[in-house]
Amino acid sequence: MRIVVTNCNTTQEMTEEIVRGARAAAGPGTTVSGLTPAWGPASAEGWLDSYLSAAAVLDTLRTYDGPPYDAVVMAGFGEHGREGVRELVDAPVVDITEAAAHLACLLGRRYGVVTTLERSRGQIEDSLETAGVARNCAAIVGTGLHVLDLGDEERTETAFLAAAERACAAGAEVLVLGCAGMTGLQRVVGEKLGLPVVDGVAAAVKLAESLVALGLTTSRIGTYAEPLPKRRVWGRPEPR
């Protein structure tokens, strides 16, 4: 099966890193392709970025003309757009935010999210709440790192461990990597902390594979019915 993974920002290197993480998680029969939006923010860090990103990701999928795919994984922790993609495509759609939380719920009584900037906490909180998996979230903690700083592995690891401690003090027994750019960090910090750490990209790939294997896809009878046919303009007529 083919899974398309959409990056929420325009940074090609991040798409590549996410795809590496997704491939590491994918089963033998799964092909993973990454999609980088042609427009949007260079990184999504805040509400404005998130809404810009949501439209750009929708446009990317709307105009996709590659080989047919079986599922979409949306890689943007706490970013918007999930429900719109569910309307747009026929294949099942899994967002890494909800995916990480779903698996985390199976591994401990309460989970914690360690993310980049403190300002992202609100979006993550709302995303978990509306996905229906916020109840067992004990804490969402920021590391103070910017998305594009995550390349510095040592600094990232140190900041992650400090934030993890706060999450555990709040009751978390399982941790979630709160940014697609943290993919790969789960094993090393998991070992140091002695608890399971869930990467949303990997989680979403496995959930997408699961849905495809079971022949399940988005319900069309209610809120996620196909978009109504109408005139829509995707981005400004004359680009600036």
Add this chain to the structure above:
Amino acid sequence: MRIVVTNCNTTQEMTEEIVRGARAAAGPGTTVSGLTPAWGPASAEGWLDSYLSAAAVLDTLRTYDGPPYDAVVMAGFGEHGREGVRELVDAPVVDITEAAAHLACLLGRRYGVVTTLERSRGQIEDSLETAGVARNCAAIVGTGLHVLDLGDEERTETAFLAAAERACAAGAEVLVLGCAGMTGLQRVVGEKLGLPVVDGVAAAVKLAESLVALGLTTSRIGTYAEPLPKRRVWGRPEPR
């Protein structure tokens, strides 16, 4: 003071109708200007439309070059983008969804929302929940009408009254017009039903005027800090 009212869709006639409603509610010293996005959906009816609309409205305000304004009213019932606009502009921002709910809470123990299509209910539910005013919402009921059908006043009124009955049966004592395009309907249906009916556009104008008069604007110390400076592309480089 000047209030800028953003329509969530590209339909100029709807902007004009909304501005009429806003002006009818505005105080003597208030000037109302309407903004129609240069791109986005012709009407917002579903999640995909809503996310497209959010980015388009943000872009419209980002590139605004008219006279300075004191507040923004966002006219799109249940549509996304509110938090992004709070990051973007320094003036206070009031979304018609939350505005209607805030006033409705003052008028009865439980309120109900009467909206257009059933499929919009989920978005309205999430919008009220994250705005912090969902607790006293007894019901969100669809009329089955499309946004662009609302011009047919008789049909709209009939459908509204039928839906209102269901909302009242669920405990609503106050009603909210669940679409910017219903502006103007509140008085006639309020009289027929014998209960207060709140129009979100009018409510938002009064709340915006209130915030401006009290010298209050969005807190910048947390989730609504200014967007970080970075590269962002607003819409596809070559429009299709």
Add this chain to the structure above:
Amino acid sequence: MRIVVTNCNTTQEMTEEIVRGARAAAGPGTTVSGLTPAWGPASAEGWLDSYLSAAAVLDTLRTYDGPPYDAVVMAGFGEHGREGVRELVDAPVVDITEAAAHLACLLGRRYGVVTTLERSRGQIEDSLETAGVARNCAAIVGTGLHVLDLGDEERTETAFLAAAERACAAGAEVLVLGCAGMTGLQRVVGEKLGLPVVDGVAAAVKLAESLVALGLTTSRIGTYAEPLPKRRVWGRPEPR
């Protein structure tokens, strides 16, 4: 329009201070009259005081014989009586507790209340909950000051700033003055703290003006129907 502001206690000086705050917030066409109950507690600090105050305020409005008014503002942060006044009078009724919370929700993701004594926290919590605006309240913090101590401005300010810090640590991005007697403090502490501070009296005046301007008043079809005609005795037959 005329707004009647009811003090929740019998201290005339406090009524005057509240009226000053209300007038500072009122629009040009608004007349504000203050009402001091002829009975009740000298200040409301606790549940017994609050219930005594509720009956006294109801009696004050029941026997009011001044010029007709268009709205009632109830000035008693966290005090009872709001729903009874909604039954009693035909004009819209706005309580300063809910009013401050409604505006605060528009200015940040979470708000905090800074009040007088710790013992008042429970009442405020219940008042916000039943008004339907508790969801986004991050904290209610006491300053340890008595209502009638608030005249000492320097001490009040110092205590307020210390309590504000605790509220912000709990996630508040906006603050609410948790006592009618703090009216006037909002500007100075707001500047020192760098965040919006909402005064309930001012907020209630603007909300009351908004409702009147929009022709909206309390729904009579449900819980706030007029009181049933019956024998009621307001206070002990022979006063002690």
Add this chain to the structure above:
Amino acid sequence: MRIVVTNCNTTQEMTEEIVRGARAAAGPGTTVSGLTPAWGPASAEGWLDSYLSAAAVLDTLRTYDGPPYDAVVMAGFGEHGREGVRELVDAPVVDITEAAAHLACLLGRRYGVVTTLERSRGQIEDSLETAGVARNCAAIVGTGLHVLDLGDEERTETAFLAAAERACAAGAEVLVLGCAGMTGLQRVVGEKLGLPVVDGVAAAVKLAESLVALGLTTSRIGTYAEPLPKRRVWGRPEPR
């Protein structure tokens, strides 16, 4: 031990009926005295009545000069005042609303309340919520009867059975008599319905006896500390 039962209204006959119900429930060593407020509403049916009643009941206990008592039972279903009495007296205080709910939770998964007028539902809802026992309440249903109509036993029973059916359809497995004036009805309707019916007066007497027997009384370390000494006037200086 002596339990004082306070009626929430000035109708002496109702006090007597309540006392009869309380005595029927009381253990062999318990003496029950009824207190009828010297002022307040003839019956409590709505928010205004409820707040008036709360002050009157507080005044009644404040000026009580009978033999010492060991506990207070407050007989007014859904009426205010509970927390004020907890501040005022040293003995434990049990309100019939919460009492009925506490016992009902032990008897089935969900309980329902059958009360008098529909307009009382909101007060009961708030009372259960703030008492901490609302979670398992499946429904609060009105019979349409006035408090002072409850003397007509046949009519009351018929109305109760009809309302009970609605409560059971909503999931109630246990019923609660939602008015002090219904005391005595529990056995006959319980048999007809084949499920347990809890009378709040009886429940409160047993809970009060339990607390006294265990030497437990209200915590004074927080919200229910003693009222602060200050000037309070209980009712208008010259009665009208």
Add this chain to the structure above:
Amino acid sequence: MRIVVTNCNTTQEMTEEIVRGARAAAGPGTTVSGLTPAWGPASAEGWLDSYLSAAAVLDTLRTYDGPPYDAVVMAGFGEHGREGVRELVDAPVVDITEAAAHLACLLGRRYGVVTTLERSRGQIEDSLETAGVARNCAAIVGTGLHVLDLGDEERTETAFLAAAERACAAGAEVLVLGCAGMTGLQRVVGEKLGLPVVDGVAAAVKLAESLVALGLTTSRIGTYAEPLPKRRVWGRPEPR
């Protein structure tokens, strides 16, 4: 009346201690018999123990052949089985977890639970939640003591007082002994702390007596209908 108290573990000494506590709380006409399961864990400390205990207690009551009883008290704080016993027996059933919470709600605005090991907190949380009395629980705090260590009174008291401080800092105004083995501790720690301390065993005895006195027992019309007749094997055919 006769109350049967079931210990949740196989330790006879603990049954005896619980029975002593129950008898100290029981009224003059009440006989208390203790039941120790013939199988199960020596003490219940964790989920596995709790589920093993639930089946063992059910089996104990199922095969009980002593004198008829009027009520069952289940002594295992936070342990499972409550709903199964309600199906099995006709008499009312009171679990000490819920019982303590019910009485605690009457004594202060928020209560705290002080238990043995931290690992028990989750079970207690779920038990209070599903019993419908979790809302006013401010904190569940562990002392770090094992159930079978509670015999060391001095150490228990010291650990209890330290944990109590944390519960009060979280808002508790009333405390609950979070283990049947703590029975008897309530008076001494209550005096030292200056607040009411509720013992679940005593609370459950009084609630059971109350239900019996009022002729109330478990509703059979819904979730607690009698177990269906079918083949059941209680424990392994060949014991190991």
Add this chain to the structure above:
Amino acid sequence: MRIVVTNCNTTQEMTEEIVRGARAAAGPGTTVSGLTPAWGPASAEGWLDSYLSAAAVLDTLRTYDGPPYDAVVMAGFGEHGREGVRELVDAPVVDITEAAAHLACLLGRRYGVVTTLERSRGQIEDSLETAGVARNCAAIVGTGLHVLDLGDEERTETAFLAAAERACAAGAEVLVLGCAGMTGLQRVVGEKLGLPVVDGVAAAVKLAESLVALGLTTSRIGTYAEPLPKRRVWGRPEPR
């Protein structure tokens, strides 16, 4: 990898049917073994059965001496024991109740559960709530069928479709088979209803495979630490 699937009852035919469903869902490299408890109820229909079943399943896994396994799937919809198994075994544990809900949340805004007897609804409700996935559950509806009646396919299908209609009317957009014995029904009813239907057994197998593939297992740092070593007797010394 090897997944062990535990039936919650002693009926060997049902284990076989569940294993068939599990194998149909399992990936190519997965071996599925079924375990039937040597004791417990012939079917689990109610709280007593559920607790008996929980202990029996724990005992079955405790004394398991087959080939090593990588994950446990617990097949008993709404049955107890999940947390105990997480303590007991080192491999990840997935219960079919939570598994179905996790996948259903990805497929629609609200899901509904169609189960056997109405009396099972409470257990399912509690199970979803404590697993952290109840928020998006719109309804739990009974078909009136007994577990051991499910062999009659036509009757089952008819009853399922009728119940499904009620779930959809309550807002469900996705359905969950609320009994392990319904495994296999998902495809036919899904097609008739035009919406996704999730089978918990299949969902749990995919989630278990996902956790194993990602190297994730239960957190041992908190509530699911290993059971403490102590004396435990599993079932009555002399079997009856």
